[in-house]
Amino acid sequence: MIARFRQSLRRAVRHAVLPLLLLLAACGSMPSDTPESALPSWKDGPSRSAILEFVRTVTTTGPDYVAPADRVAVFDNDGTLWAEQPVYFQLQFALDEVRTLAPAHPQWRTQQPFRAVLDNDQAALLKQGEKGLLPIVAATHTGISVEEFGQRVASWTESARHPRTGQPYTAMAYAPMRELLDYLRRHEFKTFIVSGGDGDFMRVFAQKVYGIPPEQVVGSSFVTQYEMRADGPVLLRTPKLEFNDDGPGKPVAINRYIGRRPLLAFGNSDGDLQMLQWTAAGSGKRFAGLVHHTDAQREWAYDRQSHIGRLDKALDEARQRGWTVVDMKTEWSRIYVFETQ
Amino acid sequence: MIARFRQSLRRAVRHAVLPLLLLLAACGSMPSDTPESALPSWKDGPSRSAILEFVRTVTTTGPDYVAPADRVAVFDNDGTLWAEQPVYFQLQFALDEVRTLAPAHPQWRTQQPFRAVLDNDQAALLKQGEKGLLPIVAATHTGISVEEFGQRVASWTESARHPRTGQPYTAMAYAPMRELLDYLRRHEFKTFIVSGGDGDFMRVFAQKVYGIPPEQVVGSSFVTQYEMRADGPVLLRTPKLEFNDDGPGKPVAINRYIGRRPLLAFGNSDGDLQMLQWTAAGSGKRFAGLVHHTDAQREWAYDRQSHIGRLDKALDEARQRGWTVVDMKTEWSRIYVFETQ
Numbered sequence: 187m188i189a190r191f192r193q194s195l196r197r198a199v200r201h202a203v204l205p206l207l208l209l210l211a212a213c214g215s216m217p218s219d220t221p222e223s224a225l226p227s228w229k230d231g232p233s234r235s236a237i238l239e240f241v242r243t244v245t246t247t248g249p250d251y252v253a254p255a256d257r258v259a260v261f262d263n264d265g266t267l268w269a270e271q272p273v274y275f276q277l278q279f280a281l282d283e284v285r286t287l288a289p290a291h292p293q294w295r296t297q298q299p300f301r302a303v304l305d306n307d308q309a310a311l312l313k314q315g316e317k318g319l320l321p322i323v324a325a326t327h328t329g330i331s332v333e334e335f336g337q338r339v340a341s342w343t344e345s346a347r348h349p350r351t352g353q354p355y356t357a358m359a360y361a362p363m364r365e366l367l368d369y370l371r372r373h374e375f376k377t378f379i380v381s382g383g384d385g386d387f388m389r390v391f392a393q394k395v396y397g398i399p400p401e402q403v404v405g406s407s408f409v410t411q412y413e414m415r416a417d418g419p420v421l422l423r424t425p426k427l428e429f430n431d432d433g434p435g436k437p438v439a440i441n442r443y444i445g446r447r448p449l450l451a452f453g454n455s456d457g458d459l460q461m462l463q464w465t466a467a468g469s470g471k472r473f474a475g476l477v478h479h480t481d482a483q484r485e486w487a488y489d490r491q492s493h494i495g496r497l498d499k500a501l502d503e504a505r506q507r508g509w510t511v512v513d514m515k516t517e518w519s520r521i522y523v524f525e526t527q
Numbered sequence: 528m529i530a531r532f533r534q535s536l537r538r539a540v541r542h543a544v545l546p547l548l549l550l551l552a553a554c555g556s557m558p559s560d561t562p563e564s565a566l567p568s569w570k571d572g573p574s575r576s577a578i579l580e581f582v583r584t585v586t587t588t589g590p591d592y593v594a595p596a597d598r599v600a601v602f603d604n605d606g607t608l609w610a611e612q613p614v615y616f617q618l619q620f621a622l623d624e625v626r627t628l629a630p631a632h633p634q635w636r637t638q639q640p641f642r643a644v645l646d647n648d649q650a651a652l653l654k655q656g657e658k659g660l661l662p663i664v665a666a667t668h669t670g671i672s673v674e675e676f677g678q679r680v681a682s683w684t685e686s687a688r689h690p691r692t693g694q695p696y697t698a699m700a701y702a703p704m705r706e707l708l709d710y711l712r713r714h715e716f717k718t719f720i721v722s723g724g725d726g727d728f729m730r731v732f733a734q735k736v737y738g739i740p741p742e743q744v745v746g747s748s749f750v751t752q753y754e755m756r757a758d759g760p761v762l763l764r765t766p767k768l769e770f771n772d773d774g775p776g777k778p779v780a781i782n783r784y785i786g787r788r789p790l791l792a793f794g795n796s797d798g799d800l801q802m803l804q805w806t807a808a809g810s811g812k813r814f815a816g817l818v819h820h821t822d823a824q825r826e827w828a829y830d831r832q833s834h835i836g837r838l839d840k841a842l843d844e845a846r847q848r849g850w851t852v853v854d855m856k857t858e859w860s861r862i863y864v865f866e867t868q
Contacts, residue, residue, distance in 0.1 A: 255740065332782050376742070389786045399596065400786030401717070401743075407783055412775035412801055418808045419801070421782050434753035441673055441762050442748055443784060445730045445741030460753055460760070467759045 604722035
């Protein structure tokens with residue numbers, strides 16, 4: 187009975203629906219975005235216009251047309267797709283994990299840099315410098331299986347709240363960028379994250395927050411070891427950094443993971459400069475964009491002097507080469523996905 | 528006029544086609560393969576039955592159903608998707624390249640191992656051993672940009688012919704495995720190559736030969752450097768091996784590139800053992816398969832004693848754990864894609 191119903195449905199599809207869809211595809215692109223309805227959290231302005239014009243150009247028949255299979259778009263994560271202040275969210279995860287794991291590590295009460303975290307001693311923590319914080323990263327990111335790490339990150343994203351907004355960290359994704367990801371995918375772009383963050387960290391929430399599946403998340407990585415144990419095989423995260431997906435590492439990782447040059451790249455800091463250069467240097471039309479943090483009121487305002495997300499050389503090069511620099515304050519009508527329109 | 532036509536088409540789609548498609552999706556899977564028509568180059572037998580049964584189980588509503596987003600299938604390349612005798616095809620590329628590049632390297636006429644290649648001196652070449660061949664790999668795979676390497680591989684796949692069949696190497700892909708890739712994709716699996724071969728080598732032909740896009744090719748890699756030159760940025764391939772995607776490296780690479788455990792894995796040698804273990808150890812139904820080279824007449828017959836594609840431990844473990852072992856001689860009605868049905 188059901189089989190016969192299915193069969194007749196299949197026949198209907200073959201005879202009526204598929205030809206119609208093929209005809210529609212032949213007529214041009216399926217997406218029904220009008221220039222007015224696309225990217226609703228982007229105000230009319232140079233960045234929104236540049237994005238719409240770029241996507242129109244490479245998806246419309248003509249000399250700059252690019253086939254869907256070659257429509258690759260890459261995005262940095264921290265400061266580009268979600269906020270990164272007052273500290274990178276992954277560092278905040280590490281600090282929170284030290285507190286969570288402390289009962290099992292009594293020696294941390296007297297041992298730096300752990301003691302500074304447990305005492306909430308910002309001054310002592312800052313004194314450690316970036317290198318001094320490595321034991322914290324190692325203790326919270328490695329020595330466990332990839333599965334256990336994923337569970338810990340998942341549990342943190344559920345419970346942790348941002349100190350300024352009181353929102354889950356994943357709710358501090360930028361609404362305009364989420365719209366841009368969706369818009370590109372509606373135009374048959376394949377969207378990737380290419381970020382200095384830990385790949386296994388971002389994969390926990392990338393699908394839900396950005397609509398990006400695990401295999402399209404490119405990040406930094408620790409050396410991982412395959413071990414056969416009595417109860418089965420395990421992938422163990424070791425404290426040795428395997429790859430730092432930052433600066434010149436970004437185009438290298440793009441080649442290694444994606445295997446072709448992006449059509450569009452978006453970043454927000456000097457760590458994205460080489461990714462933008464590599465993208466922009468491709469033949470035909472390319473798009474290189476920077477999110478410029480200019481909104482001290484609704485987000486943060488920082489660029490050349492900041493220790494987090496420093497934007498200096500890339501800002502100069504963007505101005506010089508005519509890349510798109512998004513002025514967050516004047517060009518975004520909404521910042522975070524948790525805000526209502 | 529066209530705009531109005533498009534608009535009415537869109538309305539038709541919204542009101543008639545989409546609901547029908549949604550209904551159809553709700554009814555079950557779209558693919559119209561019948562058990563009789565699926566995998567035409569596979570004879571009726573235990574392997575074909577195991578594949579059909581596995582795919583039916585994980586794609587049909589029930590306790591073992593897996594959502595399309597989690598349907599990941601991974602395949603070794605050499606000896607699994609295409610032949611690997613009398614030498615790995617990538618090694619043949621390297622040997623051919625030495626001859627192509629020799630005019631620019633007069634010192635190779637007297638320098639081993641290059642001299643042995645130019646003199647076609649198999650005995651001297653074999654005496655070098657695997658390590659002795661490394662200068663050949665370095666000279667033909669590195670010191671050039673990723674673009675130039677891709678062009679060289681493309682040109683070789685166009686011109687080179689296999690010594691036994693006289694066919695281009697890419698025509699020596701296995702027809703039954705190509706059908707399996709297509710069959711899995713029709714059932715909404717995402718198919719990946721996970722191979723010891725160089726990723727940038729396989730990417731040149733993976734789309735055309737296997738229908739697998741560059742970003743779904745996971746392979747071994749050399750350290751690549753980003754350099755800004757006067758005429759723009761370049762990614763330079765250096766002779767330092769970055770990652771050997773073989774043995775325990777395969778589950779490590781699967782985690783690093785794909786970020787989740789496959790539902791199905793296919794290999795043909797001991798280098799695939801850990802990938803099969805890792806896949807089979809996942810929760811729910813999983814599929815682990817080996818191509819067993821048993822056909823001395825139409826292909827080659829080799830396993831435990833072979834230096835190329837040695838299959839020994841993995842064969843024992845497959846028998847013990849009930850993995851699928853494909854008997855090429857009795858289970859494949861056709862071997863290569865160049866053979867007519």
